[in-house]
Amino acid sequence: MHCHVAKMLSMESTHGPILVVEDVPNVLELLEVTLRFKGYPVCTARNGQEALDVISKECPALIITDILMPRMDGYALAHAVRKDPRTRQIPIIFLSATYVTPDDKKFAMSLGAVRFMEKPVDTEDFLLTVAEILTLGPATGIPDPMSEDQFIDGYRDRLEQKLRHKNTQISRTERLLQTLPEEQRPAFDSLLRQAIADRDQIQVELDELHRILTLINTGLRGPGSTV
Numbered sequence: 001m002h003c004h005v006a007k008m009l010s011m012e013s014t015h016g017p018i019l020v021v022e023d024v025p026n027v028l029e030l031l032e033v034t035l036r037f038k039g040y041p042v043c044t045a046r047n048g049q050e051a052l053d054v055i056s057k058e059c060p061a062l063i064i065t066d067i068l069m070p071r072m073d074g075y076a077l078a079h080a081v082r083k084d085p086r087t088r089q090i091p092i093i094f095l096s097a098t099y100v101t102p103d104d105k106k107f108a109m110s111l112g113a114v115r116f117m118e119k120p121v122d123t124e125d126f127l128l129t130v131a132e133i134l135t136l137g138p139a140t141g142i143p144d145p146m147s148e149d150q151f152i153d154g155y156r157d158r159l160e161q162k163l164r165h166k167n168t169q170i171s172r173t174e175r176l177l178q179t180l181p182e183e184q185r186p187a188f189d190s191l192l193r194q195a196i197a198d199r200d201q202i203q204v205e206l207d208e209l210h211r212i213l214t215l216i217n218t219g220l221r222g223p224g225s226t227v
Contacts, residue, residue, distance in 0.1 A: 017041035017058055018130070021051040021065035021077065022095075027119075031064065031095075034123060035130070048072025052080060055087055062133055067096040067108070068198060073205055075155055078111040082145040088112075089138035093129065095119055098198055099162065107154050112142040152213065159206040166199035 018035055022028040023046050035042050043058055045051040049072045051065065063081065067074035074094055081087045094108045097119035105116045115129055146154070173192045177185055 016061045017043045018062045018064060019043045019045065019051060019054055019058070019060035021045045021048065021063065021069070021074065023047055023066065023069040027066075034127065038127060040130070046070075048074065048077030048080070051077055055081070055090075060090060062091050062093065062130065064093045064095060064130075067094055067099045067104075068201060070201060070204070075107070075111065075158065078108070078113060079146065079151050079155075082112045082142070088142075088145070089140075091133050091136075091139040093117060093133065095121060099158065101161075103161070104158060107158055110143060110154070111146065111151075112139065114139055114142070152209065156206070156209055156213075159202055159209065163199065163202045163206060166195055166202060170195050170199060 018040050020028060020031045020035070020042060021044070022031060028044055028046070032042050032044055043054050043060060045054050047069045048065070051063070052072075054060070055063075063077075065074040065077055072080075074096070078092050078094075081090060081092065091114045092112065093115045094113045095117050096104070099105075099108070100118050108116050114133055117126065117129065170192065173188055173195060177188055177192065180188060
């Protein structure tokens with residue numbers, strides 16, 4: 001986690017920095033460089049928990065976050081931001097290459113996101129969206145924060161559906177690899193490794209959610225729980 005405050009080049013702003021939350025280093029660097037090149041001050045974090053630490057020290061004008069991340073993902077981050085009256089009005093943009101179904105997007109918007117963009121993002125469209133949101137200022141018209149029960153139910157549904165999808169994708173890719181000629185296998189091997197990594201991360205999130213639900217049901221939920 002680190003903060004880079006860039007000198008304003010082409011734009012003047014009284015806003016705080018833009019917080020970019022992304023666990024893939026090259027994607028994080030690309031987004032940061034793109035924004036800094038346009039003169040925006042930028043803070044970065046590698047997961048939702050780091051992002052909350054940054055938010056507690058900074059006053060970001062905008063949060064741009066991936067969804068699938070370790071420790072705390074983008075959904076849980078957005079829920080935490082919206083629950084806190086001090087941060088509720090910070091606009092949030094979701095970026096995702098994994099959670100892209102209509103139901104995924106609907107859940108994201110119900111958490112109070114102002115935009116949802118699929119990866120890979122078009123740079124011009126991305127910068128235009130950022131400029132539009134910063135011009136509008138603090139988020140308005142966003143839905144009230146979900147109750148814990150509403151969030152957990154929706155979050156669990158998203159995780160379980162995405163896990164099923166990833167397992168199907170992995171099975172299809174494994175079957176395909178058995179039929180491909182040797183020269184075509186490397187590209188699909190790479191796709192398989194990424195799908196397995198995504199599946200494993202989703203499983204970690206789901207296991208953590210089940211652990212929290214068990215604690216809730218037994219009345220032992222700790223004050224440090226993040227969901």
